[in-house]
Amino acid sequence: MASDLTPQSVLRQWLLTTLGELGGSASTGHALRQMEQRYGSHLTPGDREGTERDNEPKWHNRTRFERKKMEREGLLIPARESRGVWKLTEAGSDEYRRSRGPGTTPAQSATRPRSVESPMLPAQPDGTQSPTRVEVTTQRIVRSTAVAEYVKRLHDSTCQICGTRLVTPTGAYAEAAHIQPLGRPHEGPDVPSNVLCLCPNHHVLFDLGMLHISDDLAVIDQHSGTPLGRLTERPGHQIERCYLAYHRTHHLRSDKQDR
Numbered sequence: 001m002a003s004d005l006t007p008q009s010v011l012r013q014w015l016l017t018t019l020g021e022l023g024g025s026a027s028t029g030h031a032l033r034q035m036e037q038r039y040g041s042h043l044t045p046g047d048r049e050g051t052e053r054d055n056e057p058k059w060h061n062r063t064r065f066e067r068k069k070m071e072r073e074g075l076l077i078p079a080r081e082s083r084g085v086w087k088l089t090e091a092g093s094d095e096y097r098r099s100r101g102p103g104t105t106p107a108q109s110a111t112r113p114r115s116v117e118s119p120m121l122p123a124q125p126d127g128t129q130s131p132t133r134v135e136v137t138t139q140r141i142v143r144s145t146a147v148a149e150y151v152k153r154l155h156d157s158t159c160q161i162c163g164t165r166l167v168t169p170t171g172a173y174a175e176a177a178h179i180q181p182l183g184r185p186h187e188g189p190d191v192p193s194n195v196l197c198l199c200p201n202h203h204v205l206f207d208l209g210m211l212h213i214s215d216d217l218a219v220i221d222q223h224s225g226t227p228l229g230r231l232t233e234r235p236g237h238q239i240e241r242c243y244l245a246y247h248r249t250h251h252l253r254s255d256k257q258d259r
């Protein structure tokens with residue numbers, strides 16, 4: 001079945017990477033063995049099936065086919081010139097370097113851990129030892145720490161959605177989440193009735209509109225509409241329904257714009 005085979009484009013990437021990391025060339029047998037070693041765990045049963053003609057695994061033939069295609073595209077030295085050695089041309093080496101991301105040479109990438117070899121994973125960025133620092137001027141809304149602290153203390157730093165209470169060496173950690181955001185264009189008020197005590201995960205999900213809260217305080221998954229539970233309430237902390245309504249309509253609107 002065709003769907004059971006690794007796509008040609010993936011075989012091409014594996015071949016390019018393998019040759020690149022072997023310094024640009026390898027004998028046919030060595031190249032195929034190296035590919036097997038690196039990507040064998042990704043090969044499908046269909047890839048490993050033998051062909052009717054010579055019982056060689058299908059992925060060998062399909063890789064040879066890809067090699068010929070790359071030769072025609074100028075990425076590999078023509079077979080008749082290279083005497084059984086698969087060798088990248090200058091253009092092939094460039095292609096390999098491009099596929100590994102900026103600033104990478106074959107020598108460097110050969111030392112990388114095996115886990116980044118998978119074509120399904122993104123290339124690991126090089127990062128920097130000394131990040132550039134720039135001076136910026138920002139305008140920041142001054143939030144009342146008192147409001148945030150009050151709500152968190154009332155809930156004993158326990159997430160109102162999932163009940164998680166993160167304990168750290170400096171005390172329990174929770175976040176104060178504004179229901180109607182403070183910034184423009186929302187201009188929500190910084191008052192306890194507009195603030196929830198949430199764990200960091202639920203804070204993010206709530207701010208991104210992945211969750212909304214109904215007037216009867218049911219926590220609803222925005223996309224499926226499934227109720228996930230009920231917001232925990234504590235005496236002394238009344239949630240104003242108009243802020244919940246604002247959060248719902250705001251995210252319903254932006255949800256529609258995305259589509």
Ligand SMILES: [Zn+2]
Pocket residue numbers: 159160161162163164198199200201202
């Ligand atoms: Zn939570």
